[in-house]
Amino acid sequence: MKKESGGSALIRALADENVDLLFGYPGGAALHIYDAIYQQDKVQHILVRHEQAAVHAADGYARATGKVGTVLVTSGPGATNAITGIATAYMDSIPLVVISGQVASHLIGTDAFQETDMMGISRPIVKHSFLIQSPEEIPEVVKKAFIIAKTGKPGPVVIDVPKDMTDPNHLFDYQYPKDIKMRSYSAPSEEEESNVDEAVSLLEKAKKPVLYAGGGIIQGNASEELKKLAKIMNAPVTNTLMGLGAFPATHENFIGMLGMHGTYEANMAMHEADLIFALGSRFDDRTTNNPKKYSLNAKKIHLDCDYGSIEKIINVDVSLNGDAKKILNQILNKIDPKNIDKASIDLWNNEILNWRETHGLNHDLLDKKFHQKQILPQQVIQSLYKSTNGKAFITSDVGQHQMFAAQYYKFDEPRKWINSGGLGTMGFGLPSAMGVKFAFPDEDVVCVTGEGSIQMCIQELSTCMQYGLPVKIINLNNRALGMVKQWQDMQYGGRYSSILYEDSLPDFVKLAESYGHVGMKVEDISELEERMDECISMKDKLVFMDVYVDPDEHVYPMLEAGGNMSEMRVSKTKKTF
Amino acid sequence: MSHISILMENQPGALSRVVGLFSQRGYNIDSLSVAPTNDSSLSRLTMVVKEEESIISQILKQLNKVIDVVEVQNLSDIESVSLEIAIVKLKITEKEAKKIIESAFPVVGEIINHKDAFVMIKLIGSNHEVDDFLLSLNKQKFLEVTRSGLLGMGTGENFLISESETTIEY
Numbered sequence: 001m002k003k004e005s006g007g008s009a010l011i012r013a014l015a016d017e018n019v020d021l022l023f024g025y026p027g028g029a030a031l032h033i034y035d036a037i038y039q040q041d042k043v044q045h046i047l048v049r050h051e052q053a054a055v056h057a058a059d060g061y062a063r064a065t066g067k068v069g070t071v072l073v074t075s076g077p078g079a080t081n082a083i084t085g086i087a088t089a090y091m092d093s094i095p096l097v098v099i100s101g102q103v104a105s106h107l108i109g110t111d112a113f114q115e116t117d118m119m120g121i122s123r124p125i126v127k128h129s130f131l132i133q134s135p136e137e138i139p140e141v142v143k144k145a146f147i148i149a150k151t152g153k154p155g156p157v158v159i160d161v162p163k164d165m166t167d168p169n170h171l172f173d174y175q176y177p178k179d180i181k182m183r184s185y186s187a188p189s190e191e192e193e194s195n196v197d198e199a200v201s202l203l204e205k206a207k208k209p210v211l212y213a214g215g216g217i218i219q220g221n222a223s224e225e226l227k228k229l230a231k232i233m234n235a236p237v238t239n240t241l242m243g244l245g246a247f248p249a250t251h252e253n254f255i256g257m258l259g260m261h262g263t264y265e266a267n268m269a270m271h272e273a274d275l276i277f278a279l280g281s282r283f284d285d286r287t288t289n290n291p292k293k294y295s296l297n298a299k300k301i302h303l304d305c306d307y308g309s310i311e312k313i314i315n316v317d318v319s320l321n322g323d324a325k326k327i328l329n330q331i332l333n334k335i336d337p338k339n340i341d342k343a344s345i346d347l348w349n350n351e352i353l354n355w356r357e358t359h360g361l362n363h364d365l366l367d368k369k370f371h372q373k374q375i376l377p378q379q380v381i382q383s384l385y386k387s388t389n390g391k392a393f394i395t396s397d398v399g400q401h402q403m404f405a406a407q408y409y410k411f412d413e414p415r416k417w418i419n420s421g422g423l424g425t426m427g428f429g430l431p432s433a434m435g436v437k438f439a440f441p442d443e444d445v446v447c448v449t450g451e452g453s454i455q456m457c458i459q460e461l462s463t464c465m466q467y468g469l470p471v472k473i474i475n476l477n478n479r480a481l482g483m484v485k486q487w488q489d490m491q492y493g494g495r496y497s498s499i500l501y502e503d504s505l506p507d508f509v510k511l512a513e514s515y516g517h518v519g520m521k522v523e524d525i526s527e528l529e530e531r532m533d534e535c536i537s538m539k540d541k542l543v544f545m546d547v548y549v550d551p552d553e554h555v556y557p558m559l560e561a562g563g564n565m566s567e568m569r570v571s572k573t574k575k576t577f
Numbered sequence: 578m579s580h581i582s583i584l585m586e587n588q589p590g591a592l593s594r595v596v597g598l599f600s601q602r603g604y605n606i607d608s609l610s611v612a613p614t615n616d617s618s619l620s621r622l623t624m625v626v627k628e629e630e631s632i633i634s635q636i637l638k639q640l641n642k643v644i645d646v647v648e649v650q651n652l653s654d655i656e657s658v659s660l661e662i663a664i665v666k667l668k669i670t671e672k673e674a675k676k677i678i679e680s681a682f683p684v685v686g687e688i689i690n691h692k693d694a695f696v697m698i699k700l701i702g703s704n705h706e707v708d709d710f711l712l713s714l715n716k717q718k719f720l721e722v723t724r725s726g727l728l729g730m731g732t733g734e735n736f737l738i739s740e741s742e743t744t745i746e747y
Contacts, residue, residue, distance in 0.1 A: 184647040308638040
């Protein structure tokens with residue numbers, strides 16, 4: 001049995017967890033660990049340019065693959081820089097293991113150089129955390145961390161490692177545990193038959209059902225089961241921002257994303273439904289509008305692996321707590337197609353189609369280049385959709401471009417849409433695209449961003465150069481912080497407080513070129529599609545496509561604050577209430 | 578008001594996870610008492626939370642999610658007994674203290690220290706009884722008080738004990 005030090009045991013334990021990529025940034029407290037990395041070749045370390053990007057990259061990797069993303073940072077500023085990334089993953093329930101160096105045990109609490117209380121600082125934004133107290137416990141802690149991160153409602157787990165715990169001179173026998181004992185933790189499983197029966201009975205009685213599916217269906221790998229249920233019932237399906245791809249966007253039962261910037265028909269359907277079946281979605285405030293006015297006539301069923309998410313915001317008639325795939329299979333085994341009110345549901349689907357015809361999204365904007373001066377941001381997404389045949393991984397930052405991508409790129413598969421839905425972290429797009437590209441080098445990986453967001457992690461262009469990562473960056477450049485501007489237009493009388501920086505934007509083409517990448521600038525709608533094809537076809541190059549779009553465009557529909565799900569603005573001049 | 582008992586791992590950071598949950602989600606703790614149990618790997622924590630029922634239900638769910646929390650029991654939902662211990666320091670004579678103790682019923686009192694002009698009295702009772710008693714004390718002579726927070730335990734077969742460890746393989 002080869003003896004290991006704490007540092008080498010840590011890396012060996014990662015290899016035993018089949019970790020192939022470790023995103024990180026070295027520093028004093030992590031140096032023993034970095035030396036251990038140097039002396040092996042199973043775990044490849046990816047050097048980013050800022051710790052926030054390391055976490056986002058691991059996060060993108062985790063979202064795209066379904067595996068646990070792994071991060072290594074040093075103590076103090078390394079740890080605090082990772083915090084935004086950890087909070088991002090926590091809000092979207094993404095499985096990560098984040099290893100942070102810490103000052104040596106005897107220095108903890110002395111305000112030592114680069115000391116910060118990582119356990120304390122990360123506590124509200126982790127699923128769990130460990131402080132290593134002896135080198136010998138490292139393999140077991142790593143095993144626990146991975147199990148906790150990926151089972152149940154996934155989430156980030158921090159392992160804080162004081163430097164003396166990784167001392168290369170302290171050697172011990174290494175054994176990676178096959179199983180571990182945790183008396184306080186068990187993963188969710190099936191639901192009791194009686195609750196399933198109640199749910200099935202409501203589903204069979206429904207005349208106006210909506211299946212409202214979120215990220216839990218993607219995390220729980222339950223898309224196939226959802227498709228089967230939708231087919232049996234012929235029920236309309238809406239996805240949350242986090243759930244896009246859980247149900248195919250080109251499927252005839254799909255009625256688009258719901259919520260703040262959801263489609264008119266999806267929000268109307270939520271308001272008029274007589275049954276809402278929430279599947280792996282959590283009645284987030286962006287999808288309910290005012291909870292007191294929320295879908296008052298609908299019975300509600302809530303399936304979630306997190307018992308704490310059930311009845312947190314909206315009271316439900318039936319709760320199904322457990323694994324989405326298992327519980328959906330329980331339902332599929334029990335539901336009797338003969339009992340479903342097909343005639344009523346047909347009428348319901350027609351009603352929804354009528355709504356779509358009134359105020360639905362126009363997916364053919366590219367066909368209408370009516371003497372346009374400016375490129376519409378929606379047209380860029382439609383052009384991207386065409387050029388990638390709808391098959392690309394799309395990561396996004398946060399703002400108008402994110403909503404346009406969510407609305408107009410039709411995701412047919414889970415794990416293809418990678419965005420910071422819960423925390424809304426600007427700067428997420430480029431590093432998460434790197435993580436996806438590492439996992440899927442032969443697939444198209446596109447970061448849809450804005451000139452505001454991209455500058456929050458733009459240093460990662462250097463990482464992309466180092467590792468030769470040919471991601472595509474589509475920059476919807478409206479020369480302003482567009483979503484804030486939209487709110488200032490709508491609610492603050494057009495007083496543009498601190499959102500303008502047109503005179504100080506970099507030349508993104510030259511900036512990309514300075515890192516050895518390809519830069520493109522597109523200002524004319526007539527050349528958009530051709531340049532987009534050209535951009536996507538450059539398989540071996542990172543292309544930064546800077547697209548000047550109409551700075552006055554708003555995202556619609558938009559739910560009216562404080563209202564119900566049917567109260568929307570559908571354009572600058574039209575509203576439904 | 579709910580009286581909640583929690584069994585949790587006796588690990589560094591476990592208490593801050595439980596207490597942190599309350600501040601993080603905007604719940605208020607009215608009283609809190611924590612100490613290791615006969616099993617030194619476990620701590621027992623007892624708290625009083627003054628929130629409405631829907632919030633209590635949410636608190637119980639969130640507590641169950643904390644990895645270090647082994648078992649949670651809402652003592653208010655079952656038959657249970659509870660009591661609180663308080664120590665008060667008064668500027669009175671021992672004779673006066675004895676009189677106060679006699680009048681304290683149903684609170685049970687006992688002089689535990691007498692130094693200089695000060696007397697310390699130990700009091701045991703339900704928290705309302707202790708509240709009432711403290712209110713009745715002469716403010717000028719009432720100098721200091723410390724309270725254990727409400728302790729409690731389910732009666733009969735309402736146990737709060739740890740189930741055997743679950744082994745997780747994957």
